[in-house]
Amino acid sequence: MDLLQGFTENIAKERLFAAGDRLLLAVSGGLDSVALTELCHRCGFDFLIVHCNFQLRGAESMRDEEFVKQMGTRYGREVVAGRFDTAEYAAMNKVSIQVAARELRYRWFEQFIKAGRARWIVTAHHLDDNIETMLMNFFKGTGIAGLRGMVPRQGNIVRPLLFAKKDELRAFAVEAGLQWVEDSSNESDKYTRNFFRHQLIPLVEQAYPGALARLSDNLDRMREAEALYRQSVEGWKKKLVEYRGNEVHIPVEKLRKAEPLATIVFEVIEPFGFTPQQVEGVVGLLDSASGRYIRSRTHRILKNRNFLIITPLLESEAAHILIEEGREAVDYPEGVLQLQRVPAANAGVLDQGPGVALLDAGLITFPLLLRRWRPGDYFYPLGLRKKKKVARFLIDNKVSLAAKEKVWVLEMDKKIIWIVGMRIDDRWKLGPRTQTVLRLTAMRQ
Structure with missing residues (x-):
């Protein structure tokens, strides 16, 4: 099966978008996004090309922007390029460069969707990316959602290439006579993803030949397991969580009986900015005196007699006073x-x-x-x-x-x-x- 056939069949199988939907293609100019653009062109999809210039690599960043603009000319498509002071944003918000670039990128993309200029944000993430993501999440200690990696559609973000390997994209691009630019930062192992790509995964393949194929199968299994997991979690949330305005009330005795306790606690508190490392502290509140609390960056969990009360942090300081x-x-x-x-x-x-x-x-x-x-x-x-x-x-x-x-x-x-x-x-x-x-x-x- 060639890549184009797999591409169209995957879109239909995952019901990613309809033939008449306008797509916003996130194009860096690298191999993956160039192949994505060619596939969408051959399928006759209506699309707009957007390019993010994060201004991190000097002349190379400007080269990439110009290359993508030329792509738009060849395909007869509109190209919109955005320039971002990524380093300043990272410093001001105390986040890594990678996090800053992701936040800036998707925030900008959303503006196009809200303005009605496109229906879906389409990225060129592929199977190799997804395996790397799964492994990174495993070592960071995320829950089952992290172990299933990226999904083909999440909100209005669509990833139609998750079925394809990097080598398959390269073979397609070479056969089609496509040109692309290389990002020099992809060769640096100072970025976590590159360390996994260049160091860890080759060693795993050396020790366990065929490991990547089995990891690919695990992604599918984890995705199905997460669906079952979510059904159970939502059932527990309905039993435990009571919304009162902007507050969440959780009865201590009911929560104490939940099994597995730590997992259910994490799923209840995670949407409010709490981390896996704080689960033990929240479980400890069940047996603590009234008035004890734990904070995330945005919320506070307060023990008040027979309830845990989750409130927005700024409001909880003014709207709940324990005496x-x-x-x-x-x-x-x-x-x-x-x-x-x-x-x-x-x-x-x-x-x-x-x-x-x-x-x-x-x-x-x-x-x-x-x-x-x-x-x-x-x-x-x-x-x-x-x-x-x-x-x-x-x-x-x-x-x-x-x-x-x-x-x-x-x-x-x-x-x-x-x-x-x-x-x-x-x-x-x-x-x-x-x-x-x-x-x-x-x-x-």
């Missing part, structure tokens, strides 16, 4: 909350203004959680014996939309005990058996 026993004052965005214990005998002389709550301290257990109210909250307003949604309470009290954004609640063990500055919950009011009063004073800014 441990013994605290006398707590700053929060709307002001200061003061806490004081007094004997019940003195309750009659205590100030009971709108910003003050008097609660039976004997019924209160710490820590308390001070947070913004959210839709779905409810409590038992003082004087009533039935529950009421906080949203309805605010409407009945004619609280404006602007004022609603500044409403906070004090929570104990997932139960609201006070809408700060407005009304306590009837279940924690003072009674004939009250011995100690917890006096809360909300001092607004």
